[in-house]
Amino acid sequence: MRLAFLRSLYRARGPFVSVYLDVSRDTENAPKEIELRWRAARETLAAQGADAATLDAAERAVGSLELPAGRPEGPQGQVIFAAGGRVVFTDLLPDPPRREIARFSPLPHAMPYLAQRGERIPYLRVVIDRLGADIVAVSADGLARTAKTKGDDYPVHKPRGGEWANRRYHEAAEHLWLHNAIDAAAEVERMALRSAAEVLVVSGDRQASRMMIEHLRESLRDRVVETESGSRADGSATAALDAELVRAARDLAARHSDAVLDAYQRELGQRDRATEGLADTVVALQRGQVETLLLNDDPSSVAELRIGPEPAQLAYADAELRELGVRDPAADRADAALVRALVGTDGELVTVPDDAATLTDGVGALLRYPL
Numbered sequence: 001m002r003l004a005f006l007r008s009l010y011r012a013r014g015p016f017v018s019v020y021l022d023v024s025r026d027t028e029n030a031p032k033e034i035e036l037r038w039r040a041a042r043e044t045l046a047a048q049g050a051d052a053a054t055l056d057a058a059e060r061a062v063g064s065l066e067l068p069a070g071r072p073e074g075p076q077g078q079v080i081f082a083a084g085g086r087v088v089f090t091d092l093l094p095d096p097p098r099r100e101i102a103r104f105s106p107l108p109h110a111m112p113y114l115a116q117r118g119e120r121i122p123y124l125r126v127v128i129d130r131l132g133a134d135i136v137a138v139s140a141d142g143l144a145r146t147a148k149t150k151g152d153d154y155p156v157h158k159p160r161g162g163e164w165a166n167r168r169y170h171e172a173a174e175h176l177w178l179h180n181a182i183d184a185a186a187e188v189e190r191m192a193l194r195s196a197a198e199v200l201v202v203s204g205d206r207q208a209s210r211m212m213i214e215h216l217r218e219s220l221r222d223r224v225v226e227t228e229s230g231s232r233a234d235g236s237a238t239a240a241l242d243a244e245l246v247r248a249a250r251d252l253a254a255r256h257s258d259a260v261l262d263a264y265q266r267e268l269g270q271r272d273r274a275t276e277g278l279a280d281t282v283v284a285l286q287r288g289q290v291e292t293l294l295l296n297d298d299p300s301s302v303a304e305l306r307i308g309p310e311p312a313q314l315a316y317a318d319a320e321l322r323e324l325g326v327r328d329p330a331a332d333r334a335d336a337a338l339v340r341a342l343v344g345t346d347g348e349l350v351t352v353p354d355d356a357a358t359l360t361d362g363v364g365a366l367l368r369y370p371l
Contacts, residue, residue, distance in 0.1 A: 001119040001350065003343045005141045009081055009108060010311065010343050012088040017050050018109035019080040020097035023063050026074045031063075038062045041102035048104035053085035061087045077116075081108040093117065099299060106307060107336040114339065115297035115351050119256065121249035124197045125241065126188055128204040128212055130177050133184040137195040147191055149184045181211035188212065192220055199248045200224045203241055260292055260350045261357055264366055272370040278303065278334060278361040279316070285341040286312050289367045292348045293338060296362040303334035303361070311344020338363065 019041050023034050042055055058080050065078060077093030089108070093116055103109045125136040132149040139145075192200060200223050202209050213224055227244045267274035275281045275290075282305065284290050305314050308326035314337040315321050321329040342349055352359060 001114065002140065002348055003114075003339070004346070006089070006110065006339075006343050009089040009110070010340050012083045013309070014083050014106045014108075015050075015104055016088075016106070016108040017045055017054050017058050017080070017082040018101060018103045018105065019045070019058055019062075019078075019082075020093075020099065020101040020112060021062060021078050021080070022075075022096035022100060023078045023092075024075045024096055025063075034063050037100065041100070044102040045104050048102075050104040051085070054082045057086050058082040061090050065090060065092050079113045081110070083108075091117070105336070106330040106332045107340055109333065109336055110339050111295070111297065111333075111335040112299065114349060118351075119253040121199055121252050122195050122197045123199040123201065123245060123249060124188060124192050124195065125245060126184075126200060126202045126204075126212075127241070128181075128184055128202065128208045130180060130205055130208045132180055133187065133204075133212065135188060135191050137191040137197060139195045143195075145191065145195065147187055149180070149187050177208060178211055181208055182215050184208075184212045185215035189216060189220060192223075198223060199245070199252055201227060201241065201245050201248055203227045203244075257350050257352070257356075260294070260366070261352060264292075264294055264364060265357075267366060268364075273367045275365045275367065275371075276360045278363050281338070281363050281365045282314055282316070284365055284367055284371075285314060285338065285345065285347075288312065288345045289369065289371075290342065290345060290347045290365045291368045292350055292366040293342050294350050294352050294359060294364045294366075295335065295338070296354055296357075296359050297351050298335075298362050301333070301335065301362060304331050305334045305337040306330070307332055307337050307340075311341045314338070314341055334363075 021034070021037050021041065024030060027033070038059060042059065045055060061080050061082070062078065075096055077095060077097040079091055079093060079097070080087060081089040091113070093113070095116070098112065098116060101109060101112060120140050120142065122140045123138055127134045135147045137145045188200070191197070200220060202213065202224055203226070209226060213221055216224070225244065225248045227241065264274055268276060275284050281290070281293070305316065306318055306321055306329040307314050308321050308324065308329055313321055313324060313326055318329040339349070
């Protein structure tokens with residue numbers, strides 16, 4: 001998971017309010033229930049020392065986000081990070097938070113958000129028929145773009161046998177289908193490259209789909225998932241197509257995580273381009289060496305690190321930071337310090353389920369260059 005989308009969060013100066021709330025709107029009493037959850041969170045944050053201006057800003061953000069297009073009302077969560085009297089980052093969670101959290105601390109408590117958010121795979125959704133295609137491109141940061149192609153529409157359908165100039169109409173119809181499919185392929189390529197799409201889910205008319213796919217460049221054809229769900233007809237339901245997209249993205253993310261874990265285990269055996277445990281990983285982050293950070297998501301962890309104001313300023317002891325010119329080191333959760341350092345050095349994060357691998361101290365790293 002690339003974390004560039006969090007850079008604006010870490011440009012803000014703390015301390016931070018971190019709030020994870022259930023903002024589901026699938027019951028009649030939902031607004032009142034959300035209000036009560038927020039009130040309890042606000043009281044907890046105030047008791048921890050959060051200032052009124054920052055709490056007021058967070059309150060205005062509660063429940064303020066619109067659902068993405070096509071997503072029905074239902075169970076959902078929201079994460080809010082605020083500091084200095086303003087909200088610096090907020091996002092919807094696909095489900096209610098695994099734990100409702102209200103924390104006031106030097107750094108944002110981002111790990112629960114990243115673990116639940118998961119890797120968001122940029123994708124294209126293409127619904128095609130013999131007249132054209134409807135295309136939705138969603139980038140890794142959730143930005144959606146749409147496009148539509150509309151080809152010529154006469155003659156789209158082949159005439160029945162025995163009609164005048166039957167053969168000529170057959171040939172004209174096939175030529176027209178091909179022309180429309182080529183136009184659709186060109187637009188799909190443009191949108192896929194612009195959004196860096198890793199999955200292309202294509203549905204609709206089977207013959208038009210095949211013609212369009214044949215005219216994609218090979219690197220994009222390898223990313224296509226075909227499905228019979230979806231139609232360009234007015235009022236067509238998209239739930240089945242959206243479910244196919246979710247499955248394809250989840251499978252790709254799982255394959256990516258498995259590949260990273262395999263690479264990590266290989267490099268550990270060679271002992272020069274991987275770190276094992278918190279101490280060695282902290283040193284690598286200080287040096288900007290970490291290409292990929294692997295973390296077990298452990299909400300029960302109480303491990304802490306000392307931190308300074310800059311991302312790479314993290315250590316076990318105040319003395320080490322003071323040698324780097326940090327006047328007043330602070331303490332915070334180790335995972336919060338690791339995530340900030342990773343964002344500041346353009347590294348990638350992979351959360352590793354405990355049943356996949358138990359990492360020493362819950363952390364390890366693949367390095368950009370040998371130790």
